Amino acid sequence: MAVSPTAMSDPDARCPVCGSSRAALRYRITRFRVYDCQDCALVYLWPQLDEREVREMFSRLYTEGEGSVPELRSYYAFTYEDRPDNPLVQLYEQWLDGIEAVRKPGRLLDIGCGTGLFLAVARRRGWEPHGIDDCAEAIAHARSHFGLDVSNGEFGAFAAQGLRFDAVTMWDIIEHARDPVGLLRAARGVLAPGGVIGISTPNQRSVLDVVAGALYRASRGTVTWPLEKFYIEQHFLYFSPATLEAALARAGLGLVTMRRELTDLRRLTLTPLNKAALLGMFALARWTGLENRLYALAADPRTAGGSTAAMVPGAGPVLPS
Ligand SMILES: [Zn+2]
DSSP states (O other): OOOOTTSOOOTTOOOTTTOOOOEEEEEEETTEEEEEETTTOOEEEESOOOHHHHHHHHHHHHHTOOOSOGGGTTGGGGGSOOOTTOHHHHHHHHHHHHHHTTSOSOEEEEETOTTSHHHHHHHHTTOEEEEEESOHHHHHHHHHTTOOOEEESOHHHHHTTOOOEEEEEEETOGGGOSSHHHHHHHHHHTEEEEEEEEEEEEBSSSHHHHHHHHHHHHTTTOOOHHHHHHSOTTOOEEBOHHHHHHHHHHTTOEEEEEEEEOOOGGGSOOOHHHHHHHHHHHHHHHHHTOOSEEEEEEEOHHHHGGGTTTOOSOOOOOOOO
16 A cells, blocks of 8 residues: 555545644544645544434443443543543542642633543632533533533533633543534634633654554554554644644744653553553653643733733743744
């Protein structure tokens, strides 16, 4: 199979961030192609699943914990209990530390709040929790288990109500978005003056892409299984630090801080051999700055200056992009 970037043209492919159809084939895996946008450098999966397929898949992930990647079998099981030994709770505390370094607790909206675990942690720390998710099974847990007043539906309709929030979070949401810039713009639209947006997403510029991509090219496109662990069907978009910052700018948002993180392996179902391989790759990632995840805080530069009392200066280093 030919794998040179210009080997195929795809008249249907369209960059979800900039709309360009100029795409270079990066990889061909399963029933998908991974493209590099030639105009804004975004890496994206094509074709995208349709909305019904995505909704059904998330219902399955929460209720049965299955999916195309067996290593993620237990990944969603950590979304149910607010316990100090839950690795996901520990991660949420770190993410809230980052937000609270620039914004005091106030009204918080979690877009894609799932089972409500993040909101439960935030409420403990003094935030007034609000959430929205289109997965009815997850919302039912948020209401019954955590007693959260969360909405079931689409963020677009929710945003039109005119409510405002001091923090808007979207943890591992933007990579699922069909219109990521529209999502960011809508999030900006519900920010109170001086509010902050928290985002996490996989980092395309990661050691996983480097190693799996090298195996793919060395095998002339026949070894695809390592890539299939990273480029998965429910993630349409793969941002790098640079393309994430550029997408924020398109939505009228400025970067407050960005840092690279590594997946907590306690959340994955791994054989000892796979775990050893991943630990080796993660050590390499730390050394080379190619960690597999991004955490970013963004704000609306037009209103952030008006409420500097709530903003703490020097919140952290911004990665070079
Ligand atoms: Zn583009």
